[in-house]
Amino acid sequence: MIEKSPLESVKSNIVVEFESSSQAKIIYDSILLEFNTAPDFRSSMTLDLDGSDIVINIDAEDSTSFRASVNSAIKWIKLALEINNLTN
Numbered sequence: 001m002i003e004k005s006p007l008e009s010v011k012s013n014i015v016v017e018f019e020s021s022s023q024a025k026i027i028y029d030s031i032l033l034e035f036n037t038a039p040d041f042r043s044s045m046t047l048d049l050d051g052s053d054i055v056i057n058i059d060a061e062d063s064t065s066f067r068a069s070v071n072s073a074i075k076w077i078k079l080a081l082e083i084n085n086l087t088n
Contacts, residue, residue, distance in 0.1 A: 010066040014056040016077060021052045023084070028054050030080040035073075043069045 018024040028049045035047045035056075043060035056073050060066035 010058070010060045010063055012058050012066070014058070014070070014073070015050075016054045016056065018052045018054070024049060024052045024054055026084055027077060027080045030084070031076040034076045038072060040065065040069065045069050045073065 018027065028047065032047055035045050038045065042062065042065035043058060045059075046057045048055040048057070054077070058066060058069045058073075060069055
């Protein structure tokens with residue numbers, strides 16, 4: 001039998017550094033809607049812009065939902081970077 005994990009929640013701030021504040025702003029604006037509308041009942045994510053850094057704040061009920069949130073954030077940032085590189 002698998003016992004319930006003693007882990008009650010996972011909270012983290014992840015800082016993603018960009019080459020410039022203008023690049024960070026473009027990516028931030030591109031993904032903000034995804035962060036605000038992502039339907040996840042076991043975690044919440046917020047996004048902050050700090051100069052050339054984007055700060056992702058994750059508050060998850062368990063490690064599985066935390067990992068899913070991190071994967072989603074990385075996917076959105078990667079996609080926004082790829083689209084930005086295609087248009088420049």
